[in-house]
Amino acid sequence: MHVLITGANRGIGLQLARDLAARGDTVLATARGTDHPDIDGVTWLNLEVTKPTSHDALARALDGAGLDLVVCNAGVYLDKDHELAEGYAADLWADTFAVNVTGVFLTAQNLLPNLQAAKAGKIAIIGSNMGATSRAPGGSYIYRASKAAVLNLGRNLATDLRGLNIPVGVYHPGWVRTDMGSDAAEISVQEAAAGLIARFDALNMQNTGCFESWDGETYAY
Numbered sequence: 135m136h137v138l139i140t141g142a143n144r145g146i147g148l149q150l151a152r153d154l155a156a157r158g159d160t161v162l163a164t165a166r167g168t169d170h171p172d173i174d175g176v177t178w179l180n181l182e183v184t185k186p187t188s189h190d191a192l193a194r195a196l197d198g199a200g201l202d203l204v205v206c207n208a209g210v211y212l213d214k215d216h217e218l219a220e221g222y223a224a225d226l227w228a229d230t231f232a233v234n235v236t237g238v239f240l241t242a243q244n245l246l247p248n249l250q251a252a253k254a255g256k257i258a259i260i261g262s263n264m265g266a267t268s269r270a271p272g273g274s275y276i277y278r279a280s281k282a283a284v285l286n287l288g289r290n291l292a293t294d295l296r297g298l299n300i301p302v303g304v305y306h307p308g309w310v311r312t313d314m315g316s317d318a319a320e321i322s323v324q325e326a327a328a329g330l331i332a333r334f335d336a337l338n339m340q341n342t343g344c345f346e347s348w349d350g351e352t353y354a355y
Contacts, residue, residue: 135154135159135160135202135203136159136160136162136199136200136201136203137159137160137161137162137201137202137203137204137205138161138162138163138164138201138203138204138205138245138248139151139154139161139162139163139164139205139207140164140181140183140204140205140206140207140208140237140241141164141165141183141207141208141209142163142165142176142207143163143166143169143170143171145310145323146207146260146307146310146323146326146327146330147163147205147207147208147260148163148171148323149323149324149326149327150205150207150327150330150331151163151173152173152176152327153324153327153328153331154331155174155175155176156175158175161175161176161177162176162177162178162196162201163176163177163178163179164178164180164181164183164208165178165179165180165181166180166181166182168180179192179195180192181208183208183233183236183237183238183240183241184233184237184240186240189240189241190244192244192245193244193245193247193248196245196248198247198251199248199251200248200249200251200252200253200255201245201248201249201251201252201255202252202254202256203255203256203257203334204241204242204245204249204255204256204257204258205258205260205334206237206238206242206257206259206260207260208233208237208238208241209233209234210229210230210233210234211230211274212229212276212277213226213230213274213276213277214274214277216274216275216276218273218275222275222276226276227276227279230276230277230280231279231283234277234280234281234284235280235283235284235287238259238284238287238288239287242291242302246298246300249298249300250298250300255300256300256301256302256303256334256337256338257288257291257295257300257301257302257303258302258303258330258333258334258337259284259287259288259302259303259304259305260305260307260330261281261284261285261304261306261345262277262281262306262307263306263353264277264278264281265278265279265280265281265282265283265284265285266282266285266345266353266354267282268353268354284304285304285345288302288303288304288343288345289304289343289345292343293343295342296339296342299339301337301338301339301341301342302342302343303333303334303337303341303342303343303344303345303346304344304346305330305333305334305345305346305347305348306345306346306347306348306353307326307329307330307348308320308321308325308326308329308347308349309321310322310323310325310326325348326348329347329348329350332350333346333348333350
């Protein structure tokens with residue numbers, strides 16, 4: 135399987151790249167700049183998901199090669215621990231949505247020819263149950279809103295790409311012990327990656343538009 139993962143230089147994206155390469159998949163991993171580890175079986179490409187010119191350069195580098203799976207993993211959590219009275223600056227809203235929502239759309243849009251070339255391509259979006267409207271514990275307004283938006287985006291992509299036989303799934307990776315999730319999180323990055331890969335493998339036209347957890351739980355929107 136030929137896989138491309140965005141934002142793969144750390145955390146969940148990095149573990150996904152390691153694990154997919156280890157099982158024999160051909161892995162293309164993107165990062166901003168050259169700050170990434172060398173991994174056997176992983177080819178690194180530069181991508182700034184918010185910049186159309188960077189997507190154009192990636193398309194030229196791929197040169198029409200087929201992609202069986204695109205994992206939209208790049209994301210930011212810029213309002214962590216902010217307080218309502220004085221946090222959530224306007225520029226953080228713009229910066230977060232640029233990565234977490236627009237970046238996902240541009241990735242899917244620009245790699246569509248590569249997904250079509252593979253004949254059986256699919257898109258996996260790393261979302262969060264923090265974006266579910268059924269959960270509203272307060273706080274993290276910017277991050278939650280961006281993940282709600284990307285969930286809506288994924289659902290609509292699934293509808294529009296059904297005619298091209300390209301399934302789309304949105305996945306909650308769990309509360310993971312990464313820089314974003316903190317050391318207090320519930321599961322390791324290895325557990326999260328293994329569960330997510332199983333979900334990606336199970337994604338097909340019958341469950342396109344799904345919103346699932348790393349361990350297979352189905353979430354309400």
